[in-house]
Amino acid sequence: MMKNFSLTLQSANEISSYIAEDHLCSHELEIINEMLVAIENSDTKSLEYFNQFGETLRHIHMNVHAHREGLKFGFTEIAFDRYGWLKRPCFLETEKLAFGVTAGYNQPSSLTIGMGPNGKWTYSLNYSFGTAGGGWALSVFDKPYTCRSGALTAGLNDLKNRFTAVLGNIDTTNYKQPLITKTLADIAAYQHAQVQLSLF
Known part of the structure; x- marks a missing residue:
């Protein structure tokens, strides 16, 4: 160097x-x-x-x-x-949503969205399948979206796809199926509620 x-x-x-x-x-x-x-x-x-x-x-x-x-x-x-x-830099208007909250597991998965000073949004995920998982913090290296709903929808779909991909995984040590199904159910319920809100 x-x-x-x-x-x-x-x-x-x-x-x-x-x-x-x-x-x-x-x-x-x-x-x-x-x-x-x-x-x-x-x-x-x-x-x-x-x-x-x-x-x-x-x-x-x-x-x-x-x-x-x-x-x-x-x-x-x-x-x-x-x-x-x-x-x-610190993003503005940050919101954090939790999914897969159960009594048996300490760490639910979460989706965080945030907005930059110019009104562009992005998202980050922290996801737990049981023992396995991953995630990242809000970052300027993430994809920008023109509106809150765009970032929220993309984040929900990303999280849903990650959990759908491990649904039924035979490695039940790292991929706790009760937690995975609960998280997917929470995501589906949230998406349904968002659709209902859009009707009013």
Whole structure:
């Protein structure tokens, strides 16, 4: 990792070495290639833009990517934590819904939706099949939706599909069928209630 790195018109060789030494994904390469184009064009204004995102090349391209993803939701602030990474923005109007609440299991599954400053919504899931499960927090890397109902519907369908996929799984240690059927029933009941509300 480069220490106290600053992009200049003479940084092309350092960037090329970084590309050769690291296994970069497509969006990382795109951002780094933007830097190389800026150097080739002597575009010091673009280099100043990139330099505000960190003191190592890795910090710069990862923070630029995170910032651009945040812009999709209207998050414009550029602020860093003590480790030099872009701070996670806080979504507005967050709502959390729980499914599969039973007396025998401690952790129900949940769907959380949230809105960015520009009115775009997204969702996150935390799901428990018993012992197995997974999830993630609300993030600017998630898909943006134009309205609350769009994010809610997508999240409910995602959660429903995950539980439907393990319905009847013979591994009853990791996939507790009573919990799975209860969660699916809760999702169906919630979706039915939403349809009923839309009729009024």
